[in-house]
Amino acid sequence: MTDSTRAAKAAQPAPKLEIRDLCKSFGALKATQGASLSILPGELHALIGPNGAGKTTLISQLSGEILPDSGQVLLDGHDITRLPAFKRAAAGLARSFQISQLYPEFTVEDNVAMAVQAHAPQRYNLWRSARRDPQLREPARAALARVGLQDRAAVRVSDLAHGEKRQLELAIALSLNASVLLLDEPMAGLGAEESLRMKDILMDLKGRYAMLLVEHDMDIVFALADRVTVLVYGKPIFTGTPAQVREHEEVRDAYLGRE
Numbered sequence: 001m002t003d004s005t006r007a008a009k010a011a012q013p014a015p016k017l018e019i020r021d022l023c024k025s026f027g028a029l030k031a032t033q034g035a036s037l038s039i040l041p042g043e044l045h046a047l048i049g050p051n052g053a054g055k056t057t058l059i060s061q062l063s064g065e066i067l068p069d070s071g072q073v074l075l076d077g078h079d080i081t082r083l084p085a086f087k088r089a090a091a092g093l094a095r096s097f098q099i100s101q102l103y104p105e106f107t108v109e110d111n112v113a114m115a116v117q118a119h120a121p122q123r124y125n126l127w128r129s130a131r132r133d134p135q136l137r138e139p140a141r142a143a144l145a146r147v148g149l150q151d152r153a154a155v156r157v158s159d160l161a162h163g164e165k166r167q168l169e170l171a172i173a174l175s176l177n178a179s180v181l182l183l184d185e186p187m188a189g190l191g192a193e194e195s196l197r198m199k200d201i202l203m204d205l206k207g208r209y210a211m212l213l214v215e216h217d218m219d220i221v222f223a224l225a226d227r228v229t230v231l232v233y234g235k236p237i238f239t240g241t242p243a244q245v246r247e248h249e250e251v252r253d254a255y256l257g258r259e
């Protein structure tokens with residue numbers, strides 16, 4: 001190691017989330033093969049790669065929905081590899097909810113309040129409706145404001161546009177006192193205008209949360225990410241700034257294509 005690399009390493013803050021040599025097979029298929037990467041405090045780290053590269057499988061191992069065969073996941077230096085998903089969420093690691101987990105007949109604010117209540121039921125009065133409990137409404141409103149949905153709080157989820165439902169998923173993740181956000185294709189199914197709104201929201205969250213973003217739209221990835229990791233056949237082949245990724249020959253060949 002040269003003096004300058006040693007100095008650069010020493011200057012780097014401790015990772016918020018660290019993934020060490022993670023492996024996961026489905027039968028003969030190696031979906032994750034020795035994946036290592038770190039997400040620094042406040043960093044927006046994008047994970048890109050071709051279809052089937054193992055991006056969602058990796059995120060699921062971080063959120064605790066899938067257990068790895070080997071390797072480690074560390075949150076703030078603590079080994080959480082074998083912790084169940086709800087304990088990881090309680091420790092501040094939140095995966096953006098899926099639209100399918102929303103309650104369409106309830107209002108936007110009720111959905112967030114119920115998520116807050118479900119997250120820490122012992123702290124709240126279960127006999128009181130979530131919609132009347134100020135301890136639930138306050139964090140719910142704060143999270144809605146952070147994603148620009150404050151004016152839609154009283155609207156039923158079934159009446160939201162698709163992009164607004166995606167904003168609501170993000171608000172739910174934020175309402176759970178998260179410090180690390182796992183975002184698996186937050187722009188999926190959004191129109192151009194809705195994608196731009198989501199991009200602005202993520203830009204606004206940048207620096208306040210450590211985020212791992214899986215996204216296929218390279219314009220958005222390159223505009224938002226501090227660093228990008230390229231995954232091919234379940235293995236990171238390169239991590240660098242957007243400019244370094246663009247210049248990297250193997251990455252251009254494997255994924256971006258030559259212009």
Ligand SMILES: Nc1ncnc2c1ncn2[C@@H]1O[C@H](COP(=O)(O)OP(=O)(O)OP(=O)(O)O)[C@@H](O)[C@H]1O
Nearest residue numbers: 026029030031049050051052053054055056057058
């Ligand atoms: N539960 C499972 N059982 C068997 N194979 C699986 C399972 N989940 C994923 N796979 C396989 O693992 C590989 C990685 O899938 P994964 O969905 O993680 O890729 P991805 O990079 O997220 O793809 P995409 O960009 O298309 O969403 C694929 O070949 C997929 O078919």
